[in-house]
Amino acid sequence: MAGCFGVVAVISPVSSSAVLADAAAAEEPTAAQDAAEAILQIEGDIAYGQFLASECLTCHQESGATDGIPAIVGIAKDYFVLAVVEYQTNVRDSDVMRVQVASLGGEEIAALAAYLGTLDPK
Amino acid sequence: MTKLTRRRFGVLAGIGATTLAMPAYLRAQGAAPRVVIIGGGAGGATAARYIARDSEGAIDVTLINDADRYTSCFFSNLYLGGFRDFASITHDYATLESQYGITKVTGLAASVDREAMTVTMADGATLPYDRLIVAPGIDLIYDAIEGYSEEAAQIAPHSWKAGAQTQLLHDKLNALEDGQNIVMVAPPNPYRCPPGPYERVSMFAHVLKSKGFTNSTITILDPKPRFSKQGLFTEGWARHYPGMIDWLGADIIDEVGAVDVNAGVVETGFGAFEGALLNIIPPQKAGAIAAQAGLTDDSGFCPIDANSMRSTIDENIFVIGDASIAGAMPKSGFSANSQAKVAALNVRGDLTDARVFPARYANTCWSLIETNDGVKVGAQYAVEDGVIASTSSFISETGESDELRKETYEESLGWYAGITADMFGTSA
Numbered sequence: 231m232a233g234c235f236g237v238v239a240v241i242s243p244v245s246s247s248a249v250l251a252d253a254a255a256a257e258e259p260t261a262a263q264d265a266a267e268a269i270l271q272i273e274g275d276i277a278y279g280q281f282l283a284s285e286c287l288t289c290h291q292e293s294g295a296t297d298g299i300p301a302i303v304g305i306a307k308d309y310f311v312l313a314v315v316e317y318q319t320n321v322r323d324s325d326v327m328r329v330q331v332a333s334l335g336g337e338e339i340a341a342l343a344a345y346l347g348t349l350d351p352k
Numbered sequence: 353m354t355k356l357t358r359r360r361f362g363v364l365a366g367i368g369a370t371t372l373a374m375p376a377y378l379r380a381q382g383a384a385p386r387v388v389i390i391g392g393g394a395g396g397a398t399a400a401r402y403i404a405r406d407s408e409g410a411i412d413v414t415l416i417n418d419a420d421r422y423t424s425c426f427f428s429n430l431y432l433g434g435f436r437d438f439a440s441i442t443h444d445y446a447t448l449e450s451q452y453g454i455t456k457v458t459g460l461a462a463s464v465d466r467e468a469m470t471v472t473m474a475d476g477a478t479l480p481y482d483r484l485i486v487a488p489g490i491d492l493i494y495d496a497i498e499g500y501s502e503e504a505a506q507i508a509p510h511s512w513k514a515g516a517q518t519q520l521l522h523d524k525l526n527a528l529e530d531g532q533n534i535v536m537v538a539p540p541n542p543y544r545c546p547p548g549p550y551e552r553v554s555m556f557a558h559v560l561k562s563k564g565f566t567n568s569t570i571t572i573l574d575p576k577p578r579f580s581k582q583g584l585f586t587e588g589w590a591r592h593y594p595g596m597i598d599w600l601g602a603d604i605i606d607e608v609g610a611v612d613v614n615a616g617v618v619e620t621g622f623g624a625f626e627g628a629l630l631n632i633i634p635p636q637k638a639g640a641i642a643a644q645a646g647l648t649d650d651s652g653f654c655p656i657d658a659n660s661m662r663s664t665i666d667e668n669i670f671v672i673g674d675a676s677i678a679g680a681m682p683k684s685g686f687s688a689n690s691q692a693k694v695a696a697l698n699v700r701g702d703l704t705d706a707r708v709f710p711a712r713y714a715n716t717c718w719s720l721i722e723t724n725d726g727v728k729v730g731a732q733y734a735v736e737d738g739v740i741a742s743t744s745s746f747i748s749e750t751g752e753s754d755e756l757r758k759e760t761y762e763e764s765l766g767w768y769a770g771i772t773a774d775m776f777g778t779s780a
């Protein structure tokens with residue numbers, strides 16, 4: 231699992247999300263999926279998300295362009311939230327991302343998702 | 353502006369029109385508050401873009417940089433190693449001007465009058481500010497090394513500020529013949545980019561090895577007893593460049609003495625070392641304008657409030673990047689970019705009614721040892737007991753697989769594309 235979701239892997243977030251959803255339908259939701267589901271219920275504070283996202287945009291380009299680092303603009307909200315939770319719980323394997331997301335609580339993740347949702351890929 | 357306007361309105365619709373508000377006294381004057389930024393590098397360019405982007409025209413942003421282009425020190429080692437060309441590490445300010453409405457002033461900021469709240473340019477022009485961001489990077493303390501000077505750097509380059517110096521070192525490196533040696537004098541702490549000298553030596557070795565120059569050696573004379581990512585570099589050098597690189601730390605050389613750039617000789621407590629190419633990296637301090645403005649302390653760098661990057665000496669001024677004393681954060685482009693975002697938010701909080709959130713900072717430094725052999729060190733930071741402290745961190749491990757090292761290198765390419773887009777507003 232970890233390998234195919236490594237930071238540099240070129241993936242299609244939308245279709246991966248669909249795959250995950252299918253898998254979820256077939257099996258019991260994982261702990262990460264449960265946690266992500268709870269976060270998706272929180273209304274994100276866009277202004278807070280704008281500041282928090284500035285940290286992400288150092289590497290993940292605001293334009294949605296990818297040059298070895300996947301896009302976080304223009305991807306499905308549920309996919310994004312689940313990915314963050316999976317980095318936090320070591321389901322996904324990346325030193326950089328583990329450290330980056332370590333101090334994000336549910337409110338922060340919801341804020342990020344809300345703000346990133348206002349950006350359009352170029 | 354058109355491209356931006358569309359997106360600006362998108363953001364605006366989401367957060368409401370509140371960020372357009374400004375203090376009544378400024379509205380009364382009918383003028384937007386003015387932010388002047390000295391230094392258009394990793395810190396200054398990022399701060400300019402974020403203030404302009406997020407204030408949506410409510411703040412007037414002027415960015416001063418001494419040149420009309422910026423060559424990044426980050427990835428300048430990869431240029432030396434032949435992995436990047438010079439154009440790919442050189443950027444302009446056109447998008448910041450055309451799409452973000454930032455006024456770019458090309459020239460040297462000569463002085464700051466903190467009382468009058470103005471910046472005076474070398475050509476005499478005066479720029480008033482409501483808030484000033486000082487992001488000049490470092491200056492080199494040439495006379496800390498006997499025999500070294502700005503003129504001597506034309507023969508024995510430091511290349512610790514990118515541009516002509518980087519090209520000079522590149523040319524000198526490529527002019528070496530088999531059997532000619534390189535001597536690097538590494539800097540004492542604190543200096544910009546802790547792993548930088550050692551990545552650079554790796555690139556020197558890569559070039560020599562690629563040419564089959566098996567009789568050339570590289571000696572690092574280091575005033576420090578240890579260095580960043582030492583285990584990783586030591587392992588990589590033994591693996592890729594056996595017998596080529598000698599690191600002599602403070603325990604051996606005691607100290608670096610006089611340098612004779614014409615003879616190519618560096619004196620140390622352990623004898624003299626000779627090289628056809630000397631790369632002398634002197635001790636460093638905040639860019640001169642910071643001291644001129646009275647923002648530095650005895651360390652030569654600028655004390656700041658960890659919550660905001662605001663100068664502890666002047667509340668109308670923020671200092672970011674290499675010039676600041678940023679607790680546990682290394683002096684890096686990544687750090688400067690991260691600090692810029694905290695400063696930008698606080699500037700907006702001062703001048704508009706933008707909400708200010710608790711500061712958070714991040715850094716990762718990637719280094720290339722040999723083709724596809726990348727390593728990294730990084731951390732997340734928060735304010736603890738008034739200082740910027742690391743809250744979690746990681747470092748590459750020795751013995752990692754080739755596949756992981758290649759991934760790490762590729763990640764660094766993504767980071768470079770990302771951070772330069774984040775600084776200059778360009779999209780790939």
Ligand SMILES: Cc1cc2nc3c(=O)[nH]c(=O)nc-3n(C[C@H](O)[C@H](O)[C@H](O)COP(=O)(O)OP(=O)(O)OC[C@H]3O[C@@H](n4cnc5c(N)ncnc54)[C@H](O)[C@@H]3O)c2cc1C
Nearest residue numbers: 391393394395418425426461488489545673674684685686
């Ligand atoms: C060889 C090397 C490799 C590096 N590799 C990395 C890396 O891989 N990753 C990383 O994160 N960091 C790296 N760094 C460190 C990084 O380059 C610096 O930490 C970063 O550039 C600091 O940003 P800054 O904004 O403080 O200063 P700078 O980026 O240096 O920007 C300051 C700008 O202000 C201008 N300026 C200064 N004074 C004035 C004035 N009075 N008037 C007008 N303009 C002025 C300067 O000319 C410059 O353009 C490396 C550094 C070196 C030397």
